Amino acid sequence: MSESTELDKTRRYLRPVQATIISDDPNGVHLAVYEWLPMFDAWATGPGICGESMKQGTLPDGTAVTCARCLEWQPKYERMLAPGYRPEDDDPDVLRRRVEAAEKLNEAHLKVEHRLAMEAQTAEAAIARVRDVLEELKAQGATGMQFYSRVLDALEEPKRRTR
Ligand SMILES: [Zn+2]
Structure with missing residues (x-):
């Protein structure tokens, strides 16, 4: 042969x-x-x-x-x-478990994405608020403690709103 x-x-x-x-x-x-x-x-x-x-x-x-x-x-x-x-490629149980694992992973990703989006919104709102306050203080010619406490208040504000 x-x-x-x-x-x-x-x-x-x-x-x-x-x-x-x-x-x-x-x-x-x-x-x-x-x-x-x-x-x-x-x-x-x-x-x-x-x-x-x-x-x-x-x-x-x-x-x-x-x-x-x-x-x-x-x-x-x-x-x-x-x-x-790979023998497991013909095993419907293995294929089903693989799909389920992928779905769970996707779900976890969506949750993290949602949380990050919420945090980004909060951060953006804080930045916008701080910008407004800084413009306001600049116009008023504010200095020292007044300046710092107003900025710190502005940073806290969006956090209070989401609670
Ligand atoms: Zn035969």
Whole structure:
């Protein structure tokens, strides 16, 4: 089998295989997982992905598969055998938990954003008020303690309003 030398021994492949003589259709062509077995130092095929026992060894690549159940399972197996596949991606519970976690995180973000917006409003109101008071004091030519106490009052005012 020349193709064996080109295959990645850490990966598993899907290959056409032949049914056994005890099959309802001994000429049937199915799909099986083809993997490297270090214990035997050889590539080997398993049972058909439909669950039926198969003859050992692959048929030439591209041999038409005749088993409807194998063809039905083929897309799922191809996804599972692709490099980088994570088993949890096919687990609906894992996917549901991931969505829930994302929703909770989003909710927490919205709460923080809301609080920051409220604080920004308070700060803006304080700055605006201080600006008004400073303009007023400047016009009056105020100095010393009068100046400081008026500015401090202006800073406190928006805080009192939001309470
Ligand atoms: Zn099959």
